[in-house]
Amino acid sequence: xxxxxxxxxxxxxxxxxxxxxxxxxxxxxxxxxxxxxxxxxxxxxxxxxxxxxxxxxxxxxxxxxxxxxxxxxxxxxxxxxxxxxxxxxxxxxxxxxxxxxxxxxxxxxxxxxxxxxxxxxxxxxxxxxxxxxxxxxxxxxxxxxxxxxxxxxxx
Amino acid sequence: xxxxxxxxxxxxxxxxxxxxxxxxxxxxxxxxxxxxxxxxxxxxxxxxxxxxxxxxxxxxxxxxxxxxxxxxxxxxxxxxxxxxxxxxxxxxxxxxxxxxxxxxxxxxxxxxxxxxxxxxxxxxxxxxxxxxxxxxxxxxxxxxxxxxxxxxxxx
DNA sequence: CCTTATGCAACAAGCAAAGTTACAAACTCT
DNA sequence: AGAGTTTGTAACTTTGCTTGTTGCATAAGG
Numbered sequence: 001x002x003x004x005x006x007x008x009x010x011x012x013x014x015x016x017x018x019x020x021x022x023x024x025x026x027x028x029x030x031x032x033x034x035x036x037x038x039x040x041x042x043x044x045x046x047x048x049x050x051x052x053x054x055x056x057x058x059x060x061x062x063x064x065x066x067x068x069x070x071x072x073x074x075x076x077x078x079x080x081x082x083x084x085x086x087x088x089x090x091x092x093x094x095x096x097x098x099x100x101x102x103x104x105x106x107x108x109x110x111x112x113x114x115x116x117x118x119x120x121x122x123x124x125x126x127x128x129x130x131x132x133x134x135x136x137x138x139x140x141x142x143x144x145x146x147x148x149x150x151x152x153x154x155x
Numbered sequence: 156x157x158x159x160x161x162x163x164x165x166x167x168x169x170x171x172x173x174x175x176x177x178x179x180x181x182x183x184x185x186x187x188x189x190x191x192x193x194x195x196x197x198x199x200x201x202x203x204x205x206x207x208x209x210x211x212x213x214x215x216x217x218x219x220x221x222x223x224x225x226x227x228x229x230x231x232x233x234x235x236x237x238x239x240x241x242x243x244x245x246x247x248x249x250x251x252x253x254x255x256x257x258x259x260x261x262x263x264x265x266x267x268x269x270x271x272x273x274x275x276x277x278x279x280x281x282x283x284x285x286x287x288x289x290x291x292x293x294x295x296x297x298x299x300x301x302x303x304x305x306x307x308x309x310x
Numbered sequence: 311c312c313t314t315a316t317g318c319a320a321c322a323a324g325c326a327a328a329g330t331t332a333c334a335a336a337c338t339c340t
Numbered sequence: 341a342g343a344g345t346t347t348g349t350a351a352c353t354t355t356g357c358t359t360g361t362t363g364c365a366t367a368a369g370g
Contacts, residue, residue: 002240002245002356002357003240003242003243003244003245003246003327004243004244004245004326004327005244005245005246005247005248005327005328006244006327007244007263008244008245008246008247008256008259008260008263009247011259011262011263012247012253012255012256012259015255015258015259016255025345025346025347026346026347027346032253033247034248035328035329036328036329036330037346037347038328038329038330038331038348038349039327039328039329039330041347041348041349042328042348042349045348045349055346055347055348056336056337056346056347057335057336057337057338057345057346057347057348058336058337058338058339058344058345058346058347059337059338059339059344059345059346060337060338060339060345060346061336061337061338061345061346061347062346062347063347074262074263074266084243084244084327085158085243086242086243086244087158087241087242087243088158088159088239088240088241088242088243089158089159089160089162089163089239089241090158090159090160090163091158091160091163092160092163092164092167092188093189098167098187099290099293099294099297100167100170100171100290101163101167102290102293103170103286103287103289103290103293104163104166104167104170104286105163106289107166107229107281107285107286107289108162108163108166108229110277111229111274111277111278111281112274114273114274114277115270115271115273115274115277116270118269118270118273119266119267119269119270122265122266122269122270123266126262126266130262131258131259131262132258134258134261134262135254135255135257135258138254138257138258139254142254157324157325157326157357157358157359158358159357159358160358160359161358178315180314180315180316181315181316182315190359190360191359191360191361192315192316193317193318193359193360193361193362194358194359194360194361196316196317196318197317197318197359200317200318210315210316210317211315211316211367211368212314212315212316212317212366212367212368212369213313213314213315213316213367213368213369213370214313214314214315214368214369214370215314215315215368215369216314216315216316216367216368216369217315217316218316239358
C-alpha cells in the first residue's frame with residue numbers, strides 16, 4: 001500500500017457510527033470499510049484509549065461513539081491513530097556530519113515544518129460534523145447512493 | 156511509511172558538484188552520499204533529462220552541472236526526481252462509492268491540497284544557491300568540519 | 311584494444327501497513 | 341452453569357514501495 005489509510009478509515013467509520021443505532025460490531029464495520037475485523041479493532045484501539053469510542057464484549061456488544069461529531073476534530077482523530085508521519089519525503093540521513101547535508105536538511109525541514117503547521121491547524125478546525133454535513137449535501141445531489149452504508153470499495 | 160530520500164540526496168549532490176572541479180563520477184558521488192553508484196545514476200537520470208546536469212562516458216567522464224545554483228530551485232529538483240508523493244497519508248480508496256467516504260476524502264484532499272500548494276510555493280522560492288549560502292555560514296561556525304566533502308553518514 | 315565510465319535491466323533486501331489466523335478473555339442470554 | 345458472541349492480542353503472511361546489488365551492453369579516451 002502506498003498511503004497510510006488509518007486516518008481516512010477512522011473518519012469514515014466514525015461518521016457511519018453516528019448514523020447507526022446501537023453498537024456496531026467489528027465485523028459490520030469491517031464490511032463498511034471493505035477490510036477485516038482485526039484491522040478495525042487494531043485501529044479503533046487508539047480511539048478507545050482517547051475516549052472517543054467505547055467497546056463492549058459479548059452478545060449485543062460492539063463499538064459505540066462516546067462523543068458527538070461536533071466535539072471531534074480531524075486533529076483529534078489524527079492523534080488518536082498515533083500521529084503517523086504526514087510527509088513521504090525526508091532527509092536521507094538524520095544526523096549528517098556533512099555540512100552540505102545539514103544545510104539541505106535545514107531548508108527542507110523549514111518548508112515541511114511550515115506545511116505541517118498549516119495542516120494541523122486546518123485539521124483542528126474541521127469537525128467530523130462538518131464532514132457529515134458535507135455528506136448530507138452529497139446525498140441530496142445523489143440520492144441513489146443513499147443506502148450504501150456498507151459500500152464496498154473495490155479499488 | 157518510510158521516507159523517500161531522492162530529493163534530499165539530489166540537493167546534496169548538486170551542491171557538492173558546484174564545489175567540485177571537473178566531472179564527478181558516479182562512484183565518487185556515491186561515496187559522498189554513502190550509497191552506491193547505480194542508485195546515483197538512477198536518480199541523476201531525471202536531472203539529466205531536465206537539462207540540469209550532463210553526463211559523459213569514458214575516461215575522465217562523469218557528471219557536471221549545466222546550470223548555476225542560482226538558476227535551480229528546490230521545485231526544479233523535486234520535479235526532476237519525478238515529483239514523488241509529498242504526503243504519507245491518503246484515502247483508503249480512490250474512487251469510493253460510499254458518500255461518507257467521498258466526504259472524508261474531500262475534507263482531507265482540501266487540507267492536503269492547501270499544504271501542497273504552500274510547500275511547492277516555498278520550494279519554488281528557494282534556490283540551491285540559498286542552501287549553498289547556508290552551508291557557507293555553517294562552515295564559518297564549524298570550520299573543523301570544512302573538509303568533509305565525502306562525509307559518510309552512518310545512520 | 312584495454313581501461314574507464316555511464317546506461318539499463320533484472321533481481322534481492324528491507325521496511326511498514328494491511329491482511330490473516332488462532333486463541334484467550336469477557337459478556338449475554340437461556 | 342453452559343452455549344454462543346464479541347472484543348483483545350499476538351504471531352505470521354502478504355503487499356507495495358525504495359534502496360541495494362549484480363551483470364552486461366555501450367561509448368569514450370589513451
